[in-house]
Amino acid sequence: MTKNKARGYKILSKSSKRVRLEVPFLCTPAVQTYLSHLSREFEVIDHLQFYLNEYRLTLHLKEPDEKLLDQWIGAIKLEDLSRLYQNKEEFLAISPGKIVARQCLKRSVYLTLVPSPLRLCVTLTKLGLYARQAFYSLACGHLTMELLDFTAVLAAVSMGDPDGAGTIMFILELGERMDAWTLDKSIHDLTDSLSQKQVLIWVEDEKGERRQLASDFIQKGDHIVVQEGGEIYFDGFVVKGQGAVQESNLTGEPFPVSKTIGDSVTSNTTLEYGDLVVEVTNPNFNAHLKELVAAIHESSKSQSQKEVRLTQKADTLVKYNYLGMALTYLLTGSVQKALSFLLVDFSCALKLSTSVAYLTAIREAMDKGIVVKGSRYIDQYPQIDCLIFDKTGTLTTSKLVISQVVPFGGHTYEEVLKIGACLEEHLYHPIANAVVMKAADEGIVHEEMHGPLFHIASRGIRSSIGEDEVLIGSYQFIEEEKVRLTEEQQELIRAYRGKYNLLFLARAKELIAIFCVDTPLRANVVEVLKRLKDEGKEIALLTGDVEDRTLDLREKVAFDEVKCQVTPEDKLNFIKERQAKGQEVLMIGDGLNDSAAIAQADLGIVMADSSDLARQTSDMIFLSDDLQSLFDLEDIYHRLQKQLDWNLFRAVGINSSLILMGLAGVLPTSFLATFHNLTTMLLVADSFKLKESKKEIRQQGLRKEKSLSRPSEK
Incomplete structure (x- = not known):
């Protein structure tokens, strides 16, 4: 399978009649159909099984066949897959263009076929609805854009232009439809990566x-x-x-x-x-995954303080529209010019673009493997003073590895690893897989050498090699089986027990090897923690592990504080103490024992393989299991702020220009509402992608330089 691994195919698990694969392409429904048809050309394949993870599948075989996998993979044609992807359906059947076209057609038919008296009745009826919303905002003591809209429509009716009032309402309603479409699209884009198809x-x-x-x-x-x-x-x-x-x-x-x-x-x-x-x-x-999707939809209601402030600021701008209208009428005596301030407002564009910008930030975080459960958590991260880390499953991987093999009794390293892998390959268990993978990494081939194999639950495996009984399992297992231990072996066990989980291999009642099982540090943990320190953050390690198992990490990273063998209550109290000192605290963990601390922290984050309760109590989930996501989050925050500032600048600048053109008579009053709504749509559309940060622009430049310097392939 070497050549197939190079092509991007990876065997996840394998038995005599099943092969579970990770493939380098997306298994869409069309691709699943193609692969199923292809499998019928191989008589030994019984059927294919596909999963929610669309990069994985299982081949179910009628009989074992070592050469089949290479042959089947070789028959997959990438050009066929490309054609299948080109036929992928678009997300929305109704586009903004269709919405505008339909509403304009309806408006044309309405003006052509409906008599003027009846149109007047419809306009007055709608005016009553606008009046209700306007008086409600007044009763709450607010000047909002709903009040502004009502004033504009009422002014047109009062001036004897009911059709003009109808046109204003048509444009306002069209804008509402487009706003609803943009918000629906932003939420859809946000949750699209978690959407589930039928299986x-x-x-x-x-x-x-x-x-x-x-x-x-x-x-x-x-x-x-x-x-x-x-x-x-x-x-x-x-x-x-x-x-x-x-x-x-x-x-x-x-x-x-x-x-x-x-x-x-x-x-x-x-x-x-x-x-x-x-x-x-x-x-x-997949009920638990649906709960996550529901949480993401709820995130659209969870506004940050800054988003709330921007929305409130948008409403405060309405009073300046009325002030401008009054001054214009007093100075010019022109009702038409005064209406310019009613048909153009600043709040609409600012409100909508702000909401969409935050939803876009949440969606882009999802694209980077970060599930954010509310916009306020994006604004929360830069305020963090202290970051608290759990160790197991957070700073270390959840995948077990054999970090050391200690042979005894004249047995060689290769020999004991061969025996251990030969026994453990029959179990689907993380420790068993770690032993098998260790042998594979060392290039050790382990053919069947043992007799009947018996698995003792929570203990280990009993079998035989020749006339000798062999055992592999826990310390309790070899102790129960009366395996003899020398003083030297017992001393080594005491030394290693504090640092590793131990797996014991015995033959003929003699201990012949110890396998040291460990969870290694994640790839870039040390670099991430050092960078956080360089940025002036306080970092603390709270772990339930014994002190010996943290020594390696403590030598590499200068934590501000380290506490070992802590309980869930200890973690919770530690966070409360920091918060009492006025610090903003972030907690990153993964297990049930971290749930209370994650809930108490100002910002709680969990890794992808965390417990269900920890995921529910968290504010964010790092699906990529990469602590580099902390800096991705920081970058998204800065890009979001840049987008919000840009939206505010353009909303004020463009709408002020429209008002001035209305006052100068450059644009007819009837066109102002149209151009205002178009401006709002442009601002909202631009907010679907955040402005690039200097860091991203610099990275794109480096990629471009590399591509230019790369020699062309012939």
């Missing part, structure tokens, strides 16, 4: 017969079939089979949980090994 689910009926059913048609009480490596899309309980489920994105723990008849299972989890039949108790497809 086919295997369902087992009362007779034991199986058929596929679209996920939308699954009901409570249905029995769904989950095969090894498959994702569980619905909450339920096991009615047949047994296996182990990976629940790390709910609990934060990397170890699969054994499931058998009667045990409950949860959506958004994966069956690591085994086969299950699950009775559905909640027919909501």
